[in-house]
Amino acid sequence: MVNAKPLVSIISAGMSKFGKHDGLLTRELFAIAAAEAFSRCPKLQPKQDIKAMFIGHMGEAYEHQGHTGSTLADWAGLAGIPATRTEAACGSSGVALRSGIYAVLSGLADMVIVGGVEKMTHRTTAEVTEYLAMASDYPFEQFHGITFPGLFALMANAHMHAYGTTEEQIGMVAVKNHYHGSLNPKAHMQKEITLQNVMGSKYVAWPLKLYDCSLITDGASCIIITKPELAKKYTDQPVHIVGTGQASDTIGLYERKTLTSLQSTKLAAKTAYEMAGVTPDQINLAEVHDCFTFAEIMHYEDLGFCKEGEGGKLVERGETRLGGHIPVNTSGGLKSKGHPVGATGTAQAYEMYLQLTDQAEKRQVKDAQIGLTQNIGGSGATAAVHIYRRDQ
Amino acid sequence: MSTVEPFTIEQFYKFLQQGKLMASKCQKCGKIHLPPRPLCDNCYSQQFSWIQVSGKGKLVTYTIINVAPAQFQALAPYAVGIVELENGQKIPGMIQDIAREQLKIGMALTLDFGTCSAPQQWPAWPRYCFKP
Numbered sequence: 001m002v003n004a005k006p007l008v009s010i011i012s013a014g015m016s017k018f019g020k021h022d023g024l025l026t027r028e029l030f031a032i033a034a035a036e037a038f039s040r041c042p043k044l045q046p047k048q049d050i051k052a053m054f055i056g057h058m059g060e061a062y063e064h065q066g067h068t069g070s071t072l073a074d075w076a077g078l079a080g081i082p083a084t085r086t087e088a089a090c091g092s093s094g095v096a097l098r099s100g101i102y103a104v105l106s107g108l109a110d111m112v113i114v115g116g117v118e119k120m121t122h123r124t125t126a127e128v129t130e131y132l133a134m135a136s137d138y139p140f141e142q143f144h145g146i147t148f149p150g151l152f153a154l155m156a157n158a159h160m161h162a163y164g165t166t167e168e169q170i171g172m173v174a175v176k177n178h179y180h181g182s183l184n185p186k187a188h189m190q191k192e193i194t195l196q197n198v199m200g201s202k203y204v205a206w207p208l209k210l211y212d213c214s215l216i217t218d219g220a221s222c223i224i225i226t227k228p229e230l231a232k233k234y235t236d237q238p239v240h241i242v243g244t245g246q247a248s249d250t251i252g253l254y255e256r257k258t259l260t261s262l263q264s265t266k267l268a269a270k271t272a273y274e275m276a277g278v279t280p281d282q283i284n285l286a287e288v289h290d291c292f293t294f295a296e297i298m299h300y301e302d303l304g305f306c307k308e309g310e311g312g313k314l315v316e317r318g319e320t321r322l323g324g325h326i327p328v329n330t331s332g333g334l335k336s337k338g339h340p341v342g343a344t345g346t347a348q349a350y351e352m353y354l355q356l357t358d359q360a361e362k363r364q365v366k367d368a369q370i371g372l373t374q375n376i377g378g379s380g381a382t383a384a385v386h387i388y389r390r391d392q
Numbered sequence: 393m394s395t396v397e398p399f400t401i402e403q404f405y406k407f408l409q410q411g412k413l414m415a416s417k418c419q420k421c422g423k424i425h426l427p428p429r430p431l432c433d434n435c436y437s438q439q440f441s442w443i444q445v446s447g448k449g450k451l452v453t454y455t456i457i458n459v460a461p462a463q464f465q466a467l468a469p470y471a472v473g474i475v476e477l478e479n480g481q482k483i484p485g486m487i488q489d490i491a492r493e494q495l496k497i498g499m500a501l502t503l504d505f506g507t508c509s510a511p512q513q514w515p516a517w518p519r520y521c522f523k524p
Contacts, residue, residue: 129459130462133461139401139515145461145470203469205455259452259453
């Protein structure tokens, strides 16, 4: 039994359904997530108890709307509290969570709402592609026509060359995550797919195909964190965060020493594991950043779930599927649940909250004690890793 | 004393337009920066000198972009890769004049300086590429 000391405790969580939300603005989507978090915790008096907000949001371009920290506090009925937006591309709300932990541990705010949101589907695919690409290096990557899938394809090809990882193994991540997503009523795509579907889909950036890519999705998520000693005042079933790590790397993929792993993930994970006093073999389930299927394979290795180069075999053996020894992305992941970029980090925390309070229904991991989330920004210039423990 | 060109990305591309691949060398710790940086990320020195480097290198990894951003759609599908130059620096770019099935990790490629296609807009940089 791991009994790591809590840094902060989660007392509630909320998430909009992920999918296509025609006619809703970012602020309205976020209000849906906040409303769920408030109603799950009847003892919470939001205006009185919540002292600060940290919010992950990547793009002003989608709605011609910047200044989203205060906007979202306003529309969540929390105007008055300090509201701060954190931006780290697809890692924006993993970083918001980390920032919220700083705030609670500093003693400046006893209770903090952290969350994220993105509204994307009202824009054309070309526009979304352009907005997302802004998270990569401009002068040497974007300027030379290298897209986001392209960056992960460059890593995938290097990994295939170095370790013999196959396109089929990469595709198996999509099959697994769609199976998990089929069990999640809030997932964007709730249907299973076959390996033939993946292998038969069109190339976006070889070796990555359409079914290797996460979805363009609308969605919002949030969690409410407080000091561990206050948590039981609000709920009988808190979830404790016992480790946090965040790290950075060069913005240009080309300047990194290796292309087959992310140093940012490794550094953030090392910090989080040491803080929690746990080792990778003690993790019962994880939500990792499968923006592209290949990335999930690389994350297994960087988080220590298997040896370097063996991530493809881990998914092939079914070990990361529900029922396997370390289920990964039980929510469906970015691939099937969807990837409203700013919302992804705290949506991972939302899944961990459900799993570690036995509320994950059809996709519940039995007896899960310790969970991990890993959220990255761009091609890995940002990584945030958090470790969670069930209340005992 | 002659003025030294600033150690900027803008200047890196200006040199490319003149047919020169230039890197900066830190005068304190000796680290070579390609592209140049105004602050050495190793020793924090701001003293550099320009050095010319060879455009020959080998392909470290590549992909074929099928779904391209709007401004590159006319070129798609096109190959891009990361090339390790002879001096050990890595640089990404498009790979041209080669059939898809001939692309191989480890193959020799050479930088082609390219031209600046839209000098009136920012950024007025030449779009170099790699060729066999």
